[in-house]
Amino acid sequence: xxxxxxxxxxxxxxxxxxxxxxxxxxxxxxxxxxxxxxxxxxxxxxxxxxxxxxxxxxxxxxxxxxxxxxxxxxxxxxxxxxxxxxxxxxxxxxxxxxxxxxxxxxxxxxxxxxxxxxxxxxxxxxxxxxxxxxxxxxxxxxxxxxxxxxxxxxxxxxxxxxxxxxxxxxxxxxxxxxxxxxxxxxxxxxxxxxxxxxxxxxxxxxxxxxxxxxxxxxxxxxxxxxxxxxxxxxxxxxxxxxxxxxxxxxxxxxxxxxxxxxxxxxxxxxxxxxxxxxxxxxxxxxxxxxxxxxxxxxxxxxxxxxxxxxxxxxxxxxxxxxxxxxxxxxxxxxxxxxxxxxxxxxxxxxxxxxxxxxxxxxxxxxxxxxxxxxxxxxxxxxxxxxxxxxxxxxxxxxxxxxxxxxxxxxxxxxxxxxxxxxxxxxxxxxxxxxxxxxxxxxxxxxxxxxxxxxxxxxxxxxxxxxxxxxxxxxxxxxxxxxxxxxxxxxxxxxxxxxxxxxxxxxxxxxxxxxxxxxxxxxxxxxxx
Numbered sequence: 001x002x003x004x005x006x007x008x009x010x011x012x013x014x015x016x017x018x019x020x021x022x023x024x025x026x027x028x029x030x031x032x033x034x035x036x037x038x039x040x041x042x043x044x045x046x047x048x049x050x051x052x053x054x055x056x057x058x059x060x061x062x063x064x065x066x067x068x069x070x071x072x073x074x075x076x077x078x079x080x081x082x083x084x085x086x087x088x089x090x091x092x093x094x095x096x097x098x099x100x101x102x103x104x105x106x107x108x109x110x111x112x113x114x115x116x117x118x119x120x121x122x123x124x125x126x127x128x129x130x131x132x133x134x135x136x137x138x139x140x141x142x143x144x145x146x147x148x149x150x151x152x153x154x155x156x157x158x159x160x161x162x163x164x165x166x167x168x169x170x171x172x173x174x175x176x177x178x179x180x181x182x183x184x185x186x187x188x189x190x191x192x193x194x195x196x197x198x199x200x201x202x203x204x205x206x207x208x209x210x211x212x213x214x215x216x217x218x219x220x221x222x223x224x225x226x227x228x229x230x231x232x233x234x235x236x237x238x239x240x241x242x243x244x245x246x247x248x249x250x251x252x253x254x255x256x257x258x259x260x261x262x263x264x265x266x267x268x269x270x271x272x273x274x275x276x277x278x279x280x281x282x283x284x285x286x287x288x289x290x291x292x293x294x295x296x297x298x299x300x301x302x303x304x305x306x307x308x309x310x311x312x313x314x315x316x317x318x319x320x321x322x323x324x325x326x327x328x329x330x331x332x333x334x335x336x337x338x339x340x341x342x343x344x345x346x347x348x349x350x351x352x353x354x355x356x357x358x359x360x361x362x363x364x365x366x367x368x369x370x371x372x373x374x375x376x377x378x379x380x381x382x383x384x385x386x387x388x389x390x391x392x393x394x395x396x397x398x399x400x401x402x403x404x405x406x407x408x409x410x411x412x413x414x415x416x417x418x419x420x421x422x423x424x425x426x427x428x429x430x431x432x433x434x435x436x437x438x439x440x441x442x443x444x445x446x447x448x449x450x451x452x453x454x455x456x457x458x459x460x461x462x463x464x465x466x467x468x469x470x471x472x473x474x475x476x477x478x479x480x481x482x483x484x485x486x487x488x489x490x491x492x493x494x495x496x497x498x499x500x501x502x503x504x505x506x507x508x509x510x511x512x513x514x515x516x517x518x519x520x521x522x523x524x525x526x527x528x
Contacts, residue, residue: 008226008230011226012223012226012227012230015219015222015223015226016223018219019216019219019220019223022212022215022216022219023216025212026209026212026213026216029206029208029209029212030209033183033204033206033209036073036204037142037185037204040073040185040202040204041185043067043071043075043202044185044187044200044202046067047068047075047077047200048187048189048200065086065088068086068088069088069089071088071090072090072205073090073202073203073204073205074087074088074090074091074092074093074094074095074182074202074203074204074205075087075088075090075091075200075201075202075203076088076091076095076097076131076200076201076203077189077198077199077200078103078104078131078135078198078199078200079135079197079198080135080196080197080198081103082103082104082105082132082135083102083103084097084102084103084104084107085198090203091203094147094180094182094203094205095107095203096110104126104129104131104132105126108126108129116129116145116146116147116148117145117146117147117148118143118144118145118146119143119144119145119146124145130143130145130184130185130186130201130203131184131186131199131200131201132199133186133199134186134187134188134189134199134200134201135188135196135198135199136188136196137188137196138186138188139186139187139188140184140185140186140187140201141185142183142184142185143183143184143185143186144181144182144183144184144206145181145182145183145184145203146179146180146181146182147179147180147181147182148179179207179210180205180207181205181206181207181209181210182203182204182205182206183203183204183206184201184202184203184204185201185202185204186199186200186201186202187199187200187201238465264333264337268330268333268334268337269334271326271330272327272330272331272334275323275326275327275330278323279320279323279324279327282319282320282323283320286316286319286320289312289316290316335365336365351393351394351395352393352396353391353392353393354391354392354393354394354396354399355389355391355392356389356392356399356434356442356444357386357389357434359396359399359400359403360403360432360434360444362400363400363403363404363407364382364407366404367404367407367408367411370408370411371411374411374414374415374428377415377418378414378415378418378422378427378428379427379428380411380414380427380428380429380430381427381428381429381430382429382430382431382432383429383430383431383432384431384432385431385432385433385434386432386433386434387433387434387435387436388436389434389435389436389442390436390442390511391511392442392509392511393511393512394490394509395485395489395490398485398489399485399490399509401481401482401485402482402485402486402494402507403444403446405478405479405481405482406446406479406482406505406507407430407446408478409478409479410430410446410448410450410503411430413448413450413451413503414428414430414448414449414450417450417451424449424450424501425501426449428448428449428450429448429449430446430447430448431445431446431447431448432444432445432446432447433445433447437508440510440511440512441492441508441509441510441511442508442509442511443506443507443508444506444507445504445505445506445507446504446505446507447502447503447504447505448503448504449501449502449503450501450503451500451501451503452498452499452500452501452502452503453496453498453503458496458498461479461496462479462480462482462483462494463480464477464480465477465480466480482494486507486508486509490509490510491509491510492507492508492509492510493506493507493508494506494507494508
C-alpha cells in the first residue's frame, strides 16, 4: 500500500505539473491573442486608411496587398453587394475561398448545411457570418467560428498546379483531419458621407488554443476522477483499519474471557466437587453429635459452656444450609463460566448447527448486570416469545455479537429516553421474538418501545462510523459490523423499522450452510 500511495502521489504531482504547464501555455496564447488583436485592430485602421487611398494610388494598393499577404490572419474585404474585393492567402486557406470566387453568396453556396458552426454549437448561416454582419453595419468582436472536422474544409490548388483540373475539381471539398476554430473580428467600411459601402473581416486561427483548453479540461477531469478514487480508497482504508482494530480487540477480549473462564472453572470445579463429600461428612458428624447428646444428656460443665458459647443448636440447623448455599453458588459460577465460553466460541471458528435460543440466552446472561441495573432504575421489562426453531448452521460467536450490539443499543435508547422524561403508555420494555419465516429461514426480532429513530438517521443506521451518541460513547461500527455479519457472512437480512414507541430490528438468516466471505471483519464492539 505505501508503494501505491507513493505512485499515486507522484502521478498527482505529474498531473499538477502538466496542468500548470498547460495554464502557462494558455496564458502565453492569450497574451499572443491580445497582442495579435491589438495588431489586428491597428491593421484594420490601417486597412481603412489604405482603402480611402485606394482610389488615389495603385502603388498604395500593392503595399496593402503585400501587408495582407504576409499576415498569418485571414483578411477578407467585400463591398455592400457582397462582392469579394480582397482575400489574402491565409483567408483562402482557412475559409476555402478560391481566387476565382466573386461573391460571399457564391462561396457559401458551395458549403453544405452545418459546415460552419458558431460558438454556441448552432449552424452559422450566411447572414450570421461575421463579414455579412459587417456589411449590414454591425461590429463584430472576437466571434468564434468552427469548421467541423466531419464536414468539408477547402484546399486551394497552388499556382503551379496542373491546369487540366476542372473548376469543380479544383474547388472539391476535402475532409479535414480535425476541427478548425477561428476568432473573427469584422468592421463596416463607411463612405465619407457615413454610408456603409462594404466590410472587412479578420480571421485568427485559435485551434491550438482550443485544443489546449480541451486538454486542460480533460486533465482537470482526470485529476478530479483520480482525487475521487483516492478519497474512496482512503475511506475504504479507514473502514478496513477500523474493522481490523475491532477484530483484534474482539480476539483479545475473547482470549481473555476464555482464559478467565478457564482459570475460574478450575477452582470452582475443585470446590463444587468437594461440596458433596463435605455435606456427607457434615451429616455424619451431626448424627454423631446428636447420638452423643442422647447418650450423655448431662455433659461436663466445660462442654456445656462451649456449646452455649458457639450456639450449637443454631449451628446444627444452619451448617447444612451454608453447604447448600455454597453448592448453589458454585453451580451459578459454573453456569456463568459456561456462558462465557459459549459466548466467546473460540473453539467454534467454523459454521456449525447451533440453537439460536442458547446464543440469545448466553448474551442476556453477559448483559445481566445491565438488565438488572435497568430494572432497578427505570423499571425495565424483558419478555421472550420464542418459537420452535430448527438448528441453524451459522457462526455462533458472530451471531452472539449481533445480539449483543442490538440489545446494548436498545438498553441505551431506553435509558436515555427515561433520563429525558419517559412518556410512554407502558413501562420500558424489550421484547425478543423468534420464528420460522419461510422454509429454510428463521427470524429474530428485537423490539423496544423507546422513541422513534429520526428518518435521516434511520437511512444511515448501518453506515460505517455513523452514530447518534455523544463523542466518546460510540464508535459507529457496531451496527455496521452486525450488518456485515448477517448479510455478508450469512447471506441474510438485517433491517430496522422505527415509529414512536415501536423500534424493531429484524435478523433473518437461512438455516442451512450458505457461501460466505471469509474476509469479512467482525467485532463485538457495540455502539455504546
